[in-house]
Amino acid sequence: METAVRTHAMLCGGTGCMASGTKKVKASLEEEFRKKGIDDEAKVVLSGCNGFCAKGPVMAVYPDETFYQDIRPEDVPGLVEEHFLKGRPYEKLAFKEHDKKISIPSIHDIPFFKHQVLVVLKNKGIIDPERIEDYITMDGYKALSRALTLMKPEEIVKVVTDSGLRGRGGAGFPTGKKWELGLKIKSDEKYVICNGDEGDPGAFMDRSVMESDPHAVIEGMILCGVATESHKGYIYVRAEYPLAVKRLQIAIDQCYKSGLLGSNILGTGFAFDLEIYQGAGAFVCGEATALMRSIEGKRGMPRPKLWRSAVRGLWDRPTILNNVETLANIPQIILNGAGWYRSLGTEESAGTKVFALTGDINNVGLVEVPMDTTLRRIIFDIGGGITKKKRKFKAVQLGGPSGGCIPGEFLDIPVTYEAIKQSGAIVGSGGMVVMDDSTCMVNTAKFFLDFTADESCGKCVPCRIGTKVMYDLLGDICKGRGKAGDIEILEDLSEDIIDASLCGLGQSAPNPVLSTLKYFRREYEMHIHDKWCPTGVCSDLSTFYIDEKLCKGCGACLRACPTDAVTGEKKKPHKIDQEQCLHCRTCWDTCKFDSIKILPATARNAGHAEIRHLAEMVTAGSAGFRGKESVISSQ
């Protein structure tokens, strides 16, 4: 006889937590349960990604709804003794708000979870992604049953259209419109493709959805098949997501076994076949036409859009391609109706969006919010604000290499397609990289250009050579070889690359440069004219100098310096030997008294008086490029 289980320890089995040691924690939990003799009433379940990746491995215990973070195997005995035997929260591992001592054991009280609205991720951390029963029990395949028995394809398309759902892969094309076109076109064979080739740096929404709720994606695809009368689907996942591939494959196998895929689905006569195609990880294969070429076994290069994919796509047949997150929304929309979905978000941008929150922020992880949520709420309430106490928010990079960096004045805009676009970025796939004021914006732009130049397929000239030329120009600027006029060249070239490139990759590649130029132009000018990187990131453009008045002689920088460039006696002001300094910024990061100033590279050889004067100007905030005459050259 099976004994009833009274408590479930839902241990996160997402890639992030797995990497931090979920497997060992699971083993020791089970071992400990056995030792205490409660292994028949307490069960460890490996769930999909919980979303709170920064604190992994994480675990939610039900029915107590207690959340534990940073669990190490050595903590497990204490945890089992306290929580599972004695029933009180184990304070040591409970969530604590940044810089505060009070622990918050209940999952519903933690700000990170409290402000989220879960639609796509509604099953995250509650179901075991490798058990189809779990998904079915959470009303899984209910939408499919309804669609197959009660709805005509046109009706399904109408519900999706009315819901206002837009493509979550980046472009925000209305999903209903795409499906309508797919249904209208008659063909002997049509395909449904799920685009899981997520490649933006710092984005991991799709991976998490595929890992934590693979059946939702599959149900969305079958529904798309029913709606557009197609019978064959492909899930294109990058091979770098082995866990997602594994869980999707398990889910597909389960579906075939239980008659949810194949011929005669649920006894209704509808047939749908599904297979996984693993991509080799080229970023450009996330572009629809390149993805289709890749499935055909050809070189993954975008095709000029003579025809829409819905007319001629994979193997020149009508193809409906949707993003993972878009498809995972579909079952919910069919089940709860278009009006329900519309009630979330705004008129133009309905529903919720999953964002991958990363960067200099406390709560790195995955968040799902209605699209009318402001950036401030996401970054400061859910994300817990900037990690380092002495640093301030500088910018947030939205939409990956196709997006842009937007500064603090836009923190109160909602994350709708329109508002974000107006600010100079894009919602994109949902990557959100938060940067504090120690970030150099020129260097950030250079990072993204490096990425696009590297990932360009090489087909069209503006993208292949243009991005490289831009990257080289930015590199020159960061190395101190910037010239007057470089900014104008960058802007002019960006315009042509956007106008002339073949696919979305090239058309959006200059965005990081344009947006940083728009909001942080002064920083570019300081790099070019003053040879000065005010954040000290570009080592060729910075001189580190200790302000004697502020230095307390604590010795922290002295100990941290890798080359012994810092010298000085205890409790007396220290000095930096410019000959030995590597400009690594470690001293600046360590200093608690803000006594280390970052001066232009030219200050390295300057006299003491001049340096002092410069340092004072930096402290007063009055230094830096001002029009034609540079402060430095006028010295």
Add this chain to the structure above:
Amino acid sequence: MLQQKRRIIMARLSIADLQNVRDENKATFTLRKGEYKAKIVVHMGTCGIAAGARSVMTVLMDEIALSGRNDIVVKTSGCGGLCAREPMAVIELKDQTPVIYGDLNEEKMSEIFREHIIGGKPVEKYAMALGGETII
């Protein structure tokens, strides 16, 4: 129960089968989503365990399994402060005032389970008080 579940999953499902799967697995999600009809909190402080809360808990779990009910949630809590009357348990039916039982043993627990949780009538002879307590 397990046998039956296997049979359904291995075979091709019909729409009716989907509902069966949902019903069978409901217990799991009663627990995870907090949609329960009855909640039992067994005090498992040091005093409780010393007085035999462990075996009371075991009996309770067995009874739940035997009854086949899938809408009962069992929680543990620490010492209730009234160590002399341990083992203690609080039983709360949905939308009803919780009842605290004290001086429990295996037989009493079985009886309370049948009378109160299944039957819906509090067992007054073992009850100590009405009213809940804050638990995690």
Add this chain to the structure above:
Amino acid sequence: MVKLKINGKKISTKKGSTILEAALDNGINIPRLCHDKRLAPYGGCRLCIVEIEGRRKPEASCATFATDGLNIWTDTPKVRKIRQTVLELMLVHHPLDCPVCDKAGECNIQDLAYEYGNPRTRFIAEKNHALPDTKGPLVELNSSRCILCGKCVRICAEHQGKGALGLIGRGFPTVVQPAFGEALECDYCGQCIDVCPTGALMSKTHKFEARSWSLEEKDTVCPFCGCGCTLTLGSMEGKILRSRGKEDSGKGERRQWSKPGEPMQQGKVWY
């Protein structure tokens, strides 16, 4: 028939043709490097970009269908600026070794750069300096001059059905190469050399034989077999130095070298 306007001129073209085809059929020239009428639209060089009234962005005319009522401008300041930038970018890393390049004089990039190019480049970059691949017996691959229009790769795969050349790598370092960078082994039809808009693919046997402008070219019929393909022979001082196939010469749609292999070998025999 589809009716549209290009540069204010009313023209008509058959349904399903692209804007570029419509323009060329009506005597309007649009610069292009990766287009070949025998091949599927590629849209790589971005030189054939045109402005269409009512569209947000300029479009590549080789990859946009001509539809009724379009009003197209092929030579606006915006379009000229984009072409200039594209050509400038193509030449940033190009070795510019025209003085020793056999293509000089009949090189499409040279001609376009002359027409559109800004004499001053805004970018300073290291020139490509990869040594030519001379492993094959007849074809020399000079990847440093290559602009990756992909015509050689496509004519070999789509038209000749051989697929001896491929694009290897991604982004800027992409090169045209035979499999595994080995010697080119194919039928040596020479179509890749003919379609190359620059001096990236050249006949090894013709190397340093004559400047293109000193060759006297005459069309003739290949004597090798009964197919009767048109050949263009280049001679200097009474000696035949080169044979090639020209686009648009020959019998209708069927190109001169319906039988692969011969012309190249013949040419070799002749000089």
